[in-house]
């Protein structure tokens with residue numbers, strides 16, 4: 001990204017410097033013409049004015065609010081144009097304004113009122129000037145950037161140049177600020193049109209794919225997949241798919257699912273939107289959140305199996321349970337509220353019509369229990385890539401050893417390799433183990449020694465557990481056999497004790513007759 005910007009800067013520098021120098025006196029005339037003569041000339045002698053102007057205002061003229069169309073959008077365009085022009089201005093303009101950037105310690109350079117700067121695109125020269133509209137004479141007030149170009153380039157400007165300006169401006173703006181970690185605000189009325197639904201902090205997580213411990217081939221395939229996604233916008237369009245990709249990260253706790261998300265964000269230079277589903281009231285809230293996310297972002301739902309009951313039907317996600325006291329007002333409200341956030345709402349969020357909403361997006365779900373999820377949620381196409389984060393094996397351990405201890409070979413590695421083949425331990429446990437011991441002993445021998453000790457203990461526990469399980473299984477089998485034998489024995493005894501039918505009848509008759517005789 002920075003390479004592209006540098007190219008842009010250097011090529012613009014080469015092209016614009018002589019053009020700007022040559023155009024400087026013409027520029028002064030044009031500025032004067034724009035400010036004082038354009039209106040009368042255009043009105044009375046339109047054929048003398050072949051130039052077209054477009055104003056991009058700092059604030060939108062129309063303050064009315066439409067559904068989902070935040071008023072911020074228009075000022076976004078202004079900010080992007082300013083960011084684009086700051087690169088051009090810093091080289092070519094003579095009278096500049098400098099304002100502190102919203103974030104960081106830098107300045108945003110812009111033109112002073114009445115100044116003009118030239119830019120070249122596909123061999124065509126465009127002129128930008130800073131204009132302050134007079135509130136008394138026009139509807140709009142405040143600053144705007146005015147683009148002037150020859151009428152014959154109208155299509156080029158509208159179809160290609162302006163989108164190019166916005167794209168480059170976005171890259172400059174996003175590239176200059178730290179990554180952000182957004183989370184949805186709790187207890188908000190998402191229905192209120194002017195409500196900000198996200199809050200954020202700067203995201204400064206140090207994890208990269210280099211520090212992520214996992215099988216190297218698997219890691220490489222994930223990085224390749226991310227590259228393919230990022231570089232293939234046109235391909236996605238050509239095959240008729242929204243430019244988005246879903247990843248499902250599954251595995252036991254402490255195997256690095258959240259760490260993987262941080263590594264992805266740092267690799268792609270994307271912001272993260274972390275959605276806490278349990279705070280949402282309805283599908284509408286989910287859609288509203290999604291609409292307010294920006295391009296180049298990773299939308300994350302962690303522990304999806306715990307966030308909602310998604311194992312069942314698409315209709316409702318919180319069916320009443322025995323625990324729900326239906327006469328209890330609070331639980332009734334909770335149930336009704338839950339039933340409005342549905343699995344189909346979530347599916348729509350992932351790949352319904354709304355999912356195509358502007359620009360590149362990655363969606364990541366994490367879970368500890370893959371089997372608890374509805375197959376519809378995780379089928380390919382929705383969650384395109386399933387990544388299993390597994391227990392720490394030797395290759396993953398090597399990464400941790402390099403990171404934590406700065407060793408890539410050690411006499412204990414063979415023993416550790418053998419143990420890791422039979423012992424299940426999470427990378428989090430390995431990391432904790434070598435970090436704790438490092439603090440105490442401060443040398444690799446002690447750290448790895450303590451890891452070997454931990455692994456052996458786990459192995460002993462595992463063998464002990466296995467013995468107990470085997471013993472339990474044997475006991476269970478013996479008990480079953482004994483009870484079966486007991487039943488068989490009883491049945492035989494019963495059979496032996498019972499006389500056959502004819503004898504029984506004879507006995508019965510004699511007994512009953514003797515009884516009746518006695519009775520009589």
Ligand SMILES: Nc1ncnc2c1ncn2[C@@H]1O[C@H](COP(=O)(O)OP(=O)(O)OP(=O)(O)O)[C@@H](O)[C@H]1O
Nearest residue numbers: 211212213252253254255256257258259427428431
């Ligand atoms: N694969 C890994 N590579 C490097 N560090 C790891 C890895 N897995 C875990 N860790 C370390 O363990 C800690 C916990 O890992 P993490 O939070 O990513 O696990 P998780 O799979 O998301 O767990 P949970 O399912 O409980 O959310 C991290 O802070 C990190 O230091």
Ligand SMILES: [Mg+2]
Nearest residue numbers: 257258302366
């Ligand atoms: Mg996690």
